Amino acid sequence: MQLLAVPMASSGGGGITLLLPLILIVGMIWFMSRSQKKQRQRQADTVAALAPGSKVITTSGLVGIVEETDDEYVTLEISDGVLVQVVKGAIGRVLPEEDGTDDATDAADDADATDGPEAEKVDVPDAPGAKADGKVQDAPKLPPTHTEN
Template structure:
């Protein structure tokens, strides 16, 4: 009875982790096969881009900047990401920022003093002496 209980205690977590891993792999394969042009994605290296062409079986073209298209393995796509949507709060904050930054210093030609420091320079090391 005790050996059977010991085998169950060791086998159940192993089976559960294997099932979880298979589900994750299936979800990842489903994601990679469902990619279509226009989808925002993140690669395994953390690069964000937009799918430009997904006709290849093993590769996918991702636009990482306007006019810059790179070719990646489908396996390198980690996840789809939602496009960044600006909220009303964000636009209100942005509207205030230019007014704060638009203050022009009329004393542009005035020379300012350099900041004083109390740091001391260390003496040079002498290499090769014993």
């Protein structure tokens, strides 16, 4: 009796199936490090652009106006005459400059709103129970919180 060794049928592409998860993991790590690098660069640009008079928010939520910048620290005025020194890395973002033209147009709109006879009529669409025609409707009834047997 003679035994013959017959090779087993193999599934094609065995190396590719093992290599694919490794490629995906390396790609995810590269993508995450790339986004962190962009975020660090954006923070460095923000800190480099600091100038006296800029309004900033720190990472802890402190709002102030830049008075002075140093190599490592920024001096912020958080209230009239109150100066705080923080590390440059603590500056979260710079607030955009506000124009004075918005205040002037808002004041003109407020003056126009009180001139006419309809200035007394106030329409509050979000008020509960109020309709646009001024009538009050019944408040919706809530379902009972328990059942009675």
